[in-house]
Amino acid sequence: MRRITVPIALLALLGSAVPAAAAQAAPPPSIAWTACDPAEEVPEGVLCATLEVPVDWSRPGGPTIELALAKRPATDPSRRIGSLLINPGGPGGSGVDFAYFSGSAFSPAVTDRFDIVGFDPRGQARSHVVNCDSDLIGAQYTQLYPDNRAEYADLRATNRALALSCRELSGPLVTYVDTASVARDMDAIRAGLGEKRISYYGVSYGTMIGQQYAELFPSRIRALALDSNMDHAQNIAGYQKWESLAMEGSFRQFTSWCDRTEACALHERGALAYFDELYARAEAGELNPDGQPLPPEDLVNIVFGYMYNPNSWFELADTLLYLGQGDGGQTGRGEPVPNGYLPVMCSDFHFDVGAYPVLRAIEQAQNRLAPHTRLNPLAWSDLASCQNWPWKVTNPPHRLRASAELPPILLANSRWDVATPYEWGTSLASQLPSARFLTYDGVGHGTYWRSDCARAAIDTYLVELRTPAKGTHCPAVFPSSPVSAQAVPTVVDPLPQLTGPFRR
Template identity: 55%
Template structure:
C-alpha cells in the first residue's frame, strides 16, 4: 500500500526528512517512470474503445531470463465518457513454460499505488515458483498514471514543499499544508492532464476487465499484493462471474473511516516493533540483545522531540521524530532487515556518523501517482486542525513506543484539501457469486494490518477463505513457504486451504545482504518495485 513524498533540501530551521526519501534510500530507488505522454483524443463520433485481441510483441526482461511479450491496450481516460480521450496501458507477460498444460493468464499487481505491474511480470522468473510459471502466462500491467502508462507527473519543488508540512503542529501550519496540497494537486493536473481526476481504483478495475477481454479470457486468475488487493477486491465485487481464482495477499480495507484507519495502522506499527524488540532480546547476534529495544526507541524519540538527537557530520544532522518513525516503519516490512535496523538504532544512540550517512541519502525524484489514487479512494478530510492533535493523543496511548504509523498519518495529512473529488469512497465490500477467494495476511503487517485482512474476508463472506501467516512482514508469498505453497496450490488446482489456516512465523537467524526470501530460491521483488515503507 502507499507513498510518502520526498522533501526538498532541508531548511536552515528545524530540518526534516520525508519518510519516502528516507526509506527509499534504505531499500533502493523507486520505480522510474517514462516520459509523459498526453492522452490521445478521439473524434466525438468515435466508437467506444474496444481492445479486441492484444497485439503482443517479443520483449526481454532486464535479467534476460524467461520468454516475454509486451504490448499496450487503449482505455478511456474517463470510463463515463468512453468516446473521449484515451491512454495506452503498458503490459508484459511471461509465457507459460509448459504450454501444453497452460491453465490461462494470471494477472498480477504488486501494490503501491504506484508499483509497476510490468516490472513485476518481468521479475516473474525470480519471484514466482516454477509451478506457477509452468501453468500460467504471468501478466502484469502498469495501472493508469503509473510507470509506462501515462505516469502522473508533478513538479519536484511542489512535492518537496508539501512534504515539509505533512506533520503540522499548529492551525497555521495546517492551513499551509492544505494550501500546499491543493497547489500540488493542481500542478499535477497541469502537467499530466485530466487523467489526474480519474486515478481511482474503480477506474483501474474497468481497465483490468478490458485487459481480460484483450487476453481472450472468459474468466481470469489474479494475484494481488498490498494495494493490489484493493484492485482485486473491487474487481470481484463488480465482476464476480469473471473470476476463475483470486488470491489477495496483505489486504486493504476500503471500509474504514478516518479514525479507524489511523487506529488500526498505528496498533500494527506498535505490535510489529514489539515483535522486533522481543526477537532482539532472544537473539544473541542482535546488536541490541542485551538492551531493551522498546526503552531505547522511547529514549531516542524523546531526545529527537527535544531537538537533542544530533549526529556528527558537516553539517551535523538533527534527527527528528518523523525520521525515527519512518525508518522504523520501513524496517518492519521484512524481518530479514532487522539486523541492520538494530545496528541503525545503536549507531543513532551512540551518535555514530554511520547513522547520519544513512539519513542523508536521497532518492531521485520520481513520478507521483500515489496521492492521486489514495485521495480519490478515501475521504481523509478533517474539519479543522483540532482533529489532528486529538488523534495524536489517542494514538500515543495506543502505541506508547512508536506513537503513530507514519504512512497512515501522511495519507491523512497529504489528502487534506486535495483538489480532486473522492470518486471511489470507502464502502463495505459486496461480493456475491465468485469462486472461493484466498485472503492472506501476516499477523504483524505494518502496512496492511491483520485486522484489515480479517475484516475484508468477513465482508467478502462465504466466498472468502482466510489464511494467517503468524510472523511479521508484508507480502506473505515471499515471507512464508507455507503461505506460498497454499497460494500456488489454490491458484493451480482451485483447492483452497481450510478456513482459518495458520502458517508458522519465520525469524531471521543471521544478517543477509540479499533479498532472498525463505520460500526456496525466490527473490522478494517488493522492496525494489515499491521502495518498502513508501507504498503498500
Template identity: 55%
Template sequence: MRLAVTALAATLFGQLLAGTATAAPQPPTPAPPTGRAVWEPCASPSGEGTFECATVQVPVDWKRPRGATLDLALARHRATDPARRIGSLLINPGGPGGSGVGFAFSAPDSFSPELLERFDVVGFDPRGVGLSNPVKCDSDRVADQSALLYPDSAASFSALRAANRALGENCRDLTGPLVDHMDTASVVRDMDAIRAALGERRISYYGVSYGTGIGQQYAERYPHRVRAMTLDSNMDHSLDRWSYQKTETVAMEESYGQFANWCARTPSCALHGRDTRALFRSLLDRAAAGELVLPGGPPYTVTPQDIQSVAFGSMYDPADWFVFAADLAALDASDPAAARSLRERGEPTEFAYLPVTCQDYDFDVPSYATLARYERALARVAPVTRLSSLAWSDLTGCQNWPTEVTNPPHRLDVDGTPKILVTNSRYDVATPYSWGSNAARQIGREAAFLTYDGVGHGDYWLSPCARDAIDTYLLTLKTPRKGAHCPAVWPTGPTAQRQSGNLVNPLPTLVGTGRHG
C-alpha cells in the same frame, strides 16, 4: 510497504521502502479499444526470461467512453509448459504506484516454477503509473509538502492545506485530466478491459497490498469473470479516517513489539540485552527536543518522523532487523554512519500515490484541533511508536487535495465468485491483520482466510507455507482448511535472507511509493 514518497524524501538511513519502478522497453503500437492485445517480443531489464509486451487502450474517464484515451502498458511471461497452460494470471505489486510491468519482468525470480509452467503471468502498469501515462509532479513541490506533513499548529495546518492544493494542481498541470480519474474503481474497469484484450472469459489474479484493493473491487464488480483470486496482505476500503489511523498505529506498535521480543532472545541483535522499547521512546523524545544531531558533512538534526519512518520500513521483512538494530544503536550514539544523503529535488517525478489515495478515501478533517486530538489519542494507543508514519502521511497529505473522492469507502459486497484466497500476516505494519480478517468477513462465504503468524508484508515471500498454499490454490482451486495458520519464520543470522526456496521478494526493487510487499 506503503509510505508516500513525500514521507520518504527525508528518510534518515536511506532505507527507502523500495527503489524506483523497473523501466520497461517502450511498448508497441496500441491495439484498438475493443480489440485483442497485439503482443511483440520485448526484453526484461535483467535479460532473463522470454517476454512479450503490448498496450491496451482505455478511456481516461469511464463515464465518457468515447472521450480521451490512454494506453496501458502490459508485459507477460508465457507459460513454460504451454500444453498444460491454465490461462492468464494477472498480477499487481501494490502501491498505489507499483509497476505491474516491472513485477512481470521479475516473474522468473519471484514466482514458483509450477506457476510459471501453467500460467501466462501478465503484469500491467495501472493508469498514471510507469509506462501508462505516469502522473508527474514537480519534486520541489513534493518536497515542500513533505516538510509540512506533521503540522504542530493551526498555522502550519493551514500551510499544509495550501501546499497540498498547490501540489495537486501542479500534478494536474504536468499530467493532464488523468489526475482526476485515478481512483481504484477506474483501475478495476481497466483490468476488465485487459481481460477482454487477453481473450480470457475468466481470469486468475494475484494482488499484494494495494493490489488487493484492486482485486477486492474487481470481484465485487465482475464476480463471474474470476477463475481464482489471491489477495495477499489486504486493504480494507470500509474504514473511516479514525479507524484507518488506529488500526495502522496498532499494527506499528505490535510489529515493533515483535522486533523488541526477537532482539531480546537473539544474541546477535545489536541491541541484545537492552530495553529496546525504552530506547525507541528515548530516541523519539531526544529527536523532538532537537538533541539528535548527526555529525559529518553538514550536521543533520534528526526528527521523530525520520525515526518513525525508518522503523516502519524495517517492519516489512524481519530480514532487515539486524541492520535496523544496528542503525538504532548508531543513532543512539550519534554516529555519523547513521546519516545518508537526501534525494535530489527540482525535477518532475512520478507520483501516483496521493492521486489514488485521496480519491479512494475521505480523509479531510475540519480543523487542526481535530488532527491534534487524533495525534494525542494515537500516542495513547501506541506508547512506544506513537503513530504509523504511513497512515499519518496519508491523512495529512490528503487535506484539501484538489480532486474529488470519486471512490469513497464502503463495505465489500461480493457475490457469485469462486472461492477467493485471502491471506495476511499476523503482524503486518502496512496492511494490518484486522484489515485482512475484516476483508474476509466482508467477502463472506466466498472467502477462505489464511493467517501467517509472523511479521511482515507480502506472505508469498515471507512464508514457504503460505507460498505453497497460494500456489496450490491458483493451480487447483483447492483452498486451505478453515482457520488455517502458517508458522512464523524468524531471521537467525545477519546474512539470513527471507526467501521461499530460491524465490526472492522482488517488490522493494519495483515500487518507489505506496503499499507493496
C-alpha cells in the same frame, strides 16, 4: 491526446449497457504482443504490448490512454491453465516490472502453468505516469506533522498547490486514477487476452484492485488470491487506529526478537528501552547523527521501513545503535517527478478532516494507542497529504457488495504487518462470504515471500482452486543469525524494487 471510439463489442465485454445487436457488430480487439523495448533489461521470452482505454469510463468515446503490459508465457505450455494477472501494490508499483521479475518471484508451480501478465495501472510507470512538482513534494514532506493552526494552513495550501501541479503536468487523468477505474481497465485486459474468466494475484494495494474487480465483475473470475489486504471500508478513525497498532505491534515483535537473539546488536541493551531513549532525545532535539537533528517522526520512519521484512532486523539494530552514537530556499518550479500514489489515495478515501483541532485529536489518539512508536508514518502521510485535495473522492470507501456469483477467494494476511494491518484482512473476509482467510502468524508484508507455508497455500489455490482448511495458520519465521537472514531464498521478494519505500 488522441480520441478514439472503443469498439461496441469491447464495451459489452466490459459490462457497459449497449444494445445486444450492436454488441455483436465486431469482435473484441486482441492484445498484440511484441518484443519489449530493447533499452530495458527484459528476461528472455517476455513480451510486451499496449492497450488503449478511456480516460473516463463513463465516456468511452472520449480521450484515451495506453496501458503498458508485459507477459511471461507459461514455461510448460502443454499444461497451461490461462493468464494470471498480477499487481505488486503501491499505488505506483509497476506490474510490467513485476512480470519481468515473475520468473524468480513466483514458484515453478505458478510459472509453469500460467502466462504471467502484468500491467502498469493508469497514472503509473509506463501508463501515462502522473508527474508532479518535485519542490512541492519536498515542501509537503516537511509539513506533514503540523503543530498549530498556522502550520496546518500551510500544509493545506501546499497540498492544493501540489495537486494542481499534478494536473498541470499530467493532464486530466489525475482525477480518473481511482481504483474502480483501474478495475475496469483490468477487465479490458481480460477481454483483450480473450479470456472468459481470469486468475489474479494482487499484493498490498493490488488487493484493492482485485476486490473492486470482484465487486464489478464477479462472473469473470476464475481465481482471486489477495495477499496483505487493504480494506476500502475503513473510515478515518479505523484507518489510523489499526495502522498505528500494527506499527506498535510489529515493533514490539522486533524488540522481543532482539532480546532473545544474541546476535542482535541491541541484545544486551534492551531494544525497547533503548528506542524509547532515542525517541526522547529526538523530541528534545538532542539526537544528532551526522551533525543534523533527527526529528522523532523521522526516527519512526526509519524503523517503519524495516518492519516489512524481519530478515532486515539485524541491520535495523545496527542502524539504531549508530543513530544513538552519532554526533554529528529554492524558488521557481521543481522538476516533474512521478507521484501517482497520492491521486489514487485521495480519490479512494475520505481523508479531509477540516479544522486543525480534529487533526490534532486524531494524532493524540494514535500516540495513546501506540506509546512507543506513536503514529504509523504511512497512514499519517495518507491522511495529512490529502487535506484540502481540490477534487472530490470519486471512488468513496464502502463495504464490498459481494455477489453470489463469486467463486471461492483466498485472502492472506500477516499477523503483524505495518502497511496492511491484520484487522483489515479479517474485516475484508467478513465482506466476502466466499472467501477463505489464511493467517501468517509472523511479521512482514507480502506473505508469499515471508512464509513457505503461505506460498504453498497460494500456489495450490491458484493452480488447483483448492483453498486451505478454515482457520489455517502458518507459523512465524524469524532469522536466527545474520547468515540465515542473508540466505538465498526459494523465491525472491520483488516488492522493495517495485513499490519503493513507504508504499503498500
